[in-house]
Amino acid sequence: SYELTQSPSVSVAPGQTARITCGGDNIGSKSVHWYQQKPGQAPILVIFDDSDRPSGIPERFSGSNSGNPATLTISRVEAGDEADYYCQMWDKRVDHYIFGPGTKVTVL
């Protein structure tokens, strides 16, 4: 079955840029989506279809997927961005939805 990989953790100072990566076999040919989850809360979609932002998500959140890995970039990081971030894709061969293991972003 298809697997996604993510680094367990990323630390970043306020105002700097955080890059969260998501790896997988031939991931550049797939659509990748990203979710933010803060402790005790439900996940929130922050990027869909590699680089599109839902309404209400700040422009500081951007995504790219031009090859391995796909990347979620958070510019001008704020304390409120501290959360777990999950990448996700749809494996159309088996109609299953795959999540990466998650990356914990810590704002120093």
Added chain:
Amino acid sequence: QVQLLESGGGVVQPGRSLRLSCAASGFTFDSYAMHWVRQAPGKGLEWVAVISDDGGHKNYGDSVMGRFTVSRDNSKSTLFLQMNSLRPADTAVYYCARGPGGTHFDNWGQGTLVTVSS
């Protein structure tokens, strides 16, 4: 605004059954596929099941195939998850989520906790 409200969680013994519900509002329920996603304590997200907008197509994750059944009542804008033969490994917060376009999840409920323990 889109609202998804799960209910039905609780403590259940191994081997028993439980039925979860998800009441939807703020959107045209029968125009969207719907999903269940779960999260074991301290763990990551795991997709559980999907049902198409008209209920004609369903699919399940490998760990619940044959034990869980997803269904929906479009007249009541409600999604269900029937969970049978529950195991301790099924202990998790269960979220319902809306699935536009068939590839991702754009709105999530707050979740309901299921604990399987003797």
